[in-house]
Amino acid sequence: xxxxxGMSANVPTDICFSFAGLMQRGGGTGPHKDGWGIAFYEGKGxxxxxxxxxxxxxxxxxxxxxxxxxxxxxxxxIRQANVGDICLENTHPFQRxxxxxxxxFAHNGQLDNVLFSLPxxxxxxxxxxxxxxxxxxxxxxxxxxxxxxxxxxxxxxxFIHTCCETLRGLGVFNMLLTESTHLxxxxxxxxxxxxxxxxxxxxxxxxxxxxxDFVQETKPGDIVTVIATVPLTTNExxxxxxxxxxxxxxxxxxx
Amino acid sequence: xxxxxGMSANVPTDICFSFAGLMQRGGGTGPHKDGWGIAFYEGKGxxxxxxxxxxxxxxxxxxxxxxxxxxxxxxxxIRQANVGDICLENTHPFQRxxxxxxxxFAHNGQLDNVLFSLPxxxxxxxxxxxxxxxxxxxxxxxxxxxxxxxxxxxxxxxFIHTCCETLRGLGVFNMLLTESTHLxxxxxxxxxxxxxxxxxxxxxxxxxxxxxDFVQETKPGDIVTVIATVPLTTNExxxxxxxxxxxxxxxxxxx
Numbered sequence: 001x002x003x004x005x006g007m008s009a010n011v012p013t014d015i016c017f018s019f020a021g022l023m024q025r026g027g028g029t030g031p032h033k034d035g036w037g038i039a040f041y042e043g044k045g046x047x048x049x050x051x052x053x054x055x056x057x058x059x060x061x062x063x064x065x066x067x068x069x070x071x072x073x074x075x076x077x078i079r080q081a082n083v084g085d086i087c088l089e090n091t092h093p094f095q096r097x098x099x100x101x102x103x104x105f106a107h108n109g110q111l112d113n114v115l116f117s118l119p120x121x122x123x124x125x126x127x128x129x130x131x132x133x134x135x136x137x138x139x140x141x142x143x144x145x146x147x148x149x150x151x152x153x154x155x156x157x158x159f160i161h162t163c164c165e166t167l168r169g170l171g172v173f174n175m176l177l178t179e180s181t182h183l184x185x186x187x188x189x190x191x192x193x194x195x196x197x198x199x200x201x202x203x204x205x206x207x208x209x210x211x212x213d214f215v216q217e218t219k220p221g222d223i224v225t226v227i228a229t230v231p232l233t234t235n236e237x238x239x240x241x242x243x244x245x246x247x248x249x250x251x252x253x254x255x
Numbered sequence: 256x257x258x259x260x261g262m263s264a265n266v267p268t269d270i271c272f273s274f275a276g277l278m279q280r281g282g283g284t285g286p287h288k289d290g291w292g293i294a295f296y297e298g299k300g301x302x303x304x305x306x307x308x309x310x311x312x313x314x315x316x317x318x319x320x321x322x323x324x325x326x327x328x329x330x331x332x333i334r335q336a337n338v339g340d341i342c343l344e345n346t347h348p349f350q351r352x353x354x355x356x357x358x359x360f361a362h363n364g365q366l367d368n369v370l371f372s373l374p375x376x377x378x379x380x381x382x383x384x385x386x387x388x389x390x391x392x393x394x395x396x397x398x399x400x401x402x403x404x405x406x407x408x409x410x411x412x413x414f415i416h417t418c419c420e421t422l423r424g425l426g427v428f429n430m431l432l433t434e435s436t437h438l439x440x441x442x443x444x445x446x447x448x449x450x451x452x453x454x455x456x457x458x459x460x461x462x463x464x465x466x467x468d469f470v471q472e473t474k475p476g477d478i479v480t481v482i483a484t485v486p487l488t489t490n491e492x493x494x495x496x497x498x499x500x501x502x503x504x505x506x507x508x509x510x
Contacts, residue, residue, distance in 0.1 A: 042342070045343025060318070067314055100380060124355040126300070126355055
């Protein structure tokens, strides 16, 4: 199993606080020692860092933690390998281009080998994980259904939801997916989110002894949603998604 | 105009020495202050760092310079913007997947607007540069010609060469391209390479006061080729490619 972390915000926001908590699970408080990755969007552009080493020891993870990169949309993942060797090409998140957008995908869970009989079309995996295969299948389905970007993104959400339900039928499938503006979160078994906005309060990390006072860190109009497989703070009311539920966030707001 | 740097090696090799020279051209000794990027392959996996800030000031560039990442194949680029704003999505190198490989591309030069009338097929640009458009066109042509990966990569080289000649007809087009094993280098106007192997000697950077003694840094069987738009060292015999020439390197060796 693995840990997922996502963020959607209406202003460029750094994710240092949440990432500090997640990193501890990468060989510190958790067993997820088989690599980690994080994608930060700036407009349609994206920076992506991957490391097959445990996040708790990683020099690149330290750079990300200490050197705030501000972003509207973030997807991060730390891995405990089940399917596929520990190597760079098996490290989430995975990325492919569709409609002139770089789509980024990360998965928590494990899927039955039946997955590998689902037909691929435009996209092919580089590594050997079930996760990347599922992503290639899903994005290929989306491209076949919508060769051009549709005007109404609700149609895209609904179609992605259908594909996610197919994948949930094959095992455990919690997912984060984005094309830069929309952050799609699908819960197969566990996924929780919280929206922080004014009036801001204090938050305390579950995984290490860190507290942040968001009043000091934010402006009154800021809206920031964080999504994680397991809530990252002990003193806030996270919303747990139900199995089979897909939610979409734009600029921090639930659509 | 921009600067290109490529490496192909038979053992995982760090590129710190050459990168140190290239970085100086990013706002130091050169006018290429509009961002930089570098892709490192480890097997089929690839790490890619992008920064729209000048490389000479970049914290991420310092990480790359000081924290040796060993790789078989590297492509790097520093940019002086001509077509397209200075932003993350316009920062080279660009990447797309074909045949289950992540292809990485960087371009030096500028192409006529006629380029944008070349038809795209599978791949679409995220940003607004001539370079990314040319890459999307080239890779789409390759995919149309070879829907599946051919057994003989010489056919791939020959086809890429034809596409490069078309692009050279539209302006200045120097290019580095790889899928993880083959490093393709096309010279439209300037591109030079050098292969370092035993007996190793000393090399002195053109752009800053750094000398390296490769005897200390290498093993006798190492073979490392470096390709750059302008030779990076003053005391070695670089081979200048002729306009219209395409060369392919595998594990440091000219094919």
